[in-house]
Amino acid sequence: MICSTVVLYFVTVYTSDVRYAGTDLQVDIFLAGTAGDSGEVELESTDKVPDPFERGRYDYVLAIVQYNKRAVELNS
Secondary structure (H helix, E strand, C coil): EEEEEEEEEEEEEEECCCCCCEECCCEEEEEEEEEEEEEEECCCCCCCCCCCEECEEEEEEEEEEEEEEEEECCCC
16 A cells, blocks of 8 residues: 655745856755655746746745655554
8 A cells, every 4th residue: 555645845945146047947856854755846936936046036936745655554
C-alpha cells in the first residue's frame, strides 16, 4: 500500500539586485526533510505575479508537494 501526503509550502524567493539578475526561465526547487523529498518542484507564476523572479524582487510562491510512502502491511 502506498500512503500519500500532500503538503503546501509557501516559498519566498529573493532575486538579487545586481546586474543581469532575474530570469524568465523555469525555476525549480528540491525540498528534503524527515517526510522524504519532493523531487523537483516547479515554482510557477500566478495571475497576481505573472512575471516572477525579476531583479530586486521578493516573490511569494505556493509549492504543492505530494509525498508518497510505502506502508508495510502485516498479515496475521
